[in-house]
Amino acid sequence: MKNKDIREAISKAGLRHWQVAEAYGIHEGNFSRLLRKELSPDQKEKVFLVIQKLK
Template sequence: MLERNQDIRQLKKGIPNWLIAERLGIHENTFIRKLRKELPKEEKLKILAVIDELKQELGRD
């Protein structure tokens, strides 16, 4: 099975989906559904930035 948005999935390991969704201002289910299809570059960059922020705040690598 082809996994879409692999870069996001790998980077977010250890960070709950609900926390990322909350920071994006969307529901957790909406975030999970977004990952089903390859995201546009702009949206992907926004999500990756949120994940980086959360990693810094949580002290994760």
């Protein structure tokens, strides 16, 4: 599974993908498509920062 670390972080934080997508500034469907391919380190860092903010 691609981006397993991000998916686990979302789950452990008790968040839903739509919440992270909204805070990231994109639609939930686009966020799902984004996670289908492994993200670059910069993109991952941005997503992890969003998750930290939402905790």
